[in-house]
Amino acid sequence: MIDIKTLMLGELGANCYIITDHATGDTAVIDPGAFDPRIDAALEQIGYDKVKYILLTHGHFDHIGGVNEVAAKTGGKAKIAVGKDDLPMLGDSVKNMAYPFSMTTLAPIKCDITLNDNDKIMLGESEITVLSTPGHSKGSVCFLCGESLFTGDTLFARSAGRTDFPGGSYTELKASLKKLAALNGDYDVYPGHDRKTTLQRERESNYFITGEDYDSIY
């Protein structure tokens, strides 16, 4: 069982999820897109010593902009994890789109763990499964934990991530969405932007899953 706290951070309001294992209080921060007084207060309340992981759904700047500050507040103890194919984005403000998108640069992020499909991460007594879901970016991943599925910019409520950035592929995105839709049972879906949804709702109503194949929508 995990508790989930949601914060919309940064200029683009990317969703940051702070997940805490009930039994131990061990905490992971998914996609700290920026560091501001709200995330600082939330993590102070939990205790920075409880923050074991910073988990990244992908390497775009709006999802990683607060990583270094959070990591520093843990005294460098929180392990930073990203899908292996997005690793180059953590040290390059062109690849992570900070410069092309908003003419800013991010300090390089030192990654501790590169993630592959079906990797397991133990957060206290809660197991997190990594699902490789390329398409929005080459190394995009989703995190499955209990009844919750954190989908980054792969799957949104009634929508899906854009594929026109470097490393994006509409063909791969479609395959990744099919892979999520094929999971057994239902999950609460916590996307990287906008409102939460459920996997079943998306199986039934998300045109990227139900619709005809297009070459691309962009």
Ligand SMILES: [Zn+2]
């Ligand atoms: Zn993105």
